[in-house]
Amino acid sequence: MKSITAFAPATVANVSCGFDILGFALDGMGDIVTLSEREKPGLEVISILGDGGKLPYESTKNTCAVAIQAMLDELGINPGIDIRLKKGLPLGSGMGSSAASAVAALVAANQLLGNHFHKNELLPFAIAAEKVACGAGHADNVGPSLLGGFVLIRDYHPLDVIKLPVPEELHCILLHPHYELNTADSRSVLRDQIPLKHATIQSGNVAGLVTGLFQGDFELISRSLRDVIAEPYRAVLIPGFYEVREAIKAAGALGMGISGSGPTLFVLCKGEEPIPGIIASAKTVFESIGLGVDTYQSAINTQGAHIL
């Protein structure tokens, strides 16, 4: 019986001024899903490694199974498939963990079933899985995990997902403080209404960030990494946020933002050279307030999910 394995990268969503519309993929980190045909119809999750026993096996709750089921419903077929998931991402790390699992499952399933869909066409199935995993059908993790690079979610109705260019030297550092931040809390602090003035500031910055990506203008990217509609409310939930931002910028970073709904922070920088200094400066701040921190560094992944 046929067996297919796929990899999907970790991602950062809510990229600062690109709140709710912009995400990017990370190099090197991600989830691996292996699918195997079997006689008996239906989906079964056989094994999950690397999750510390926290993820569900039930096919109505497991993000891989939910994503594949959405694809099968569209195709109107009911084959037998065993699912094996190997987590390469810590859960709740703000690195798009559930998105990477769903996307890897879909890329493997598409290959297993004869490639009925273009890569872009897999997105609605991944969004359906995100709805089950996160309670909201966002695309700013699944988009970049599938396609790689920076990905703009221009609209959801209908879905309009656009891959943006990535300057070669752009690097990312993730700072994951040892601090629990409930996603519901992080959502509840957002304002329903915001000043018109803030909306135009946000528009200017997101237009600047997109322009910076197209032109490889790191100074412009740096000036544009400023979110005025979500970050000010969420930053207060993350101890040391403003001190860390000051420290990493002094150490040569382009800027920083909250990855997803936090508490993980992403830092962007030009080239690898400033990375050790940036990480050291952030650690110093977190340690001064009694918090440990896990750090990851990576180039921007431009390939997206793929068959192994």
Next chain:
Amino acid sequence: MKSITAFAPATVANVSCGFDILGFALDGMGDIVTLSEREKPGLEVISILGDGGKLPYESTKNTCAVAIQAMLDELGINPGIDIRLKKGLPLGSGMGSSAASAVAALVAANQLLGNHFHKNELLPFAIAAEKVACGAGHADNVGPSLLGGFVLIRDYHPLDVIKLPVPEELHCILLHPHYELNTADSRSVLRDQIPLKHATIQSGNVAGLVTGLFQGDFELISRSLRDVIAEPYRAVLIPGFYEVREAIKAAGALGMGISGSGPTLFVLCKGEEPIPGIIASAKTVFESIGLGVDTYQSAINTQGAHIL
């Protein structure tokens, strides 16, 4: 005594989803300013043609004189300069009339006085003139009039103005209905507070529009020409707005928006071929509600203001 003449093009500001941050320059239409040295120190407006006698000659109120004075204050000099202004733009037409006068005056003055400033550095002086002419120091008319093309005003503090690429075949049609719309009315209908959801929709569209300009993707430009934070409130002040939009899109236009604070509408389209049909369709709608309409058509000016 030396004499210098400069031209500055008409512009469209508040480009749909680029409300308050994006403008572009029009080809062929604009204002011409001639400056001549004279013995007696001070600025004097000698003649204004084409304004129907409506513009002020006082040097504290005339937009050309105010702009030049701001430059002279920066240089700390007080030469004698005669100003002659030839309006090529109808006043209050939503085509950046005051901005074109100020910018032409500044480009001529800079040349006359020995080019102390780069083009970009003239912007603060033009913004000072806009403050006098319009009551608000916006840069989304003066920016594109000076630099040409599509211009992003990312920020005002400090000023961050970025020229964007323009796809070659992009054309603009202006529709100026015979209808008075007070700028103060057009401002007063805007909301101080808007839903967070609308801010993210706006961000997605402006990111899409910028991407469309870089990639020459007319379909993406078309999908992105949607302003949800200002247009819905202003459109109700412009009779026939939604009917015209439907008509010009059916006639092959990419999309439409309110130029500046209206009532002039700008329409974007690909190439010259659809222009006659678009104009005819808009006229039909306006005539059906008893409104005459002046129309202008133009490519996008990418040169900006220049010495003649």
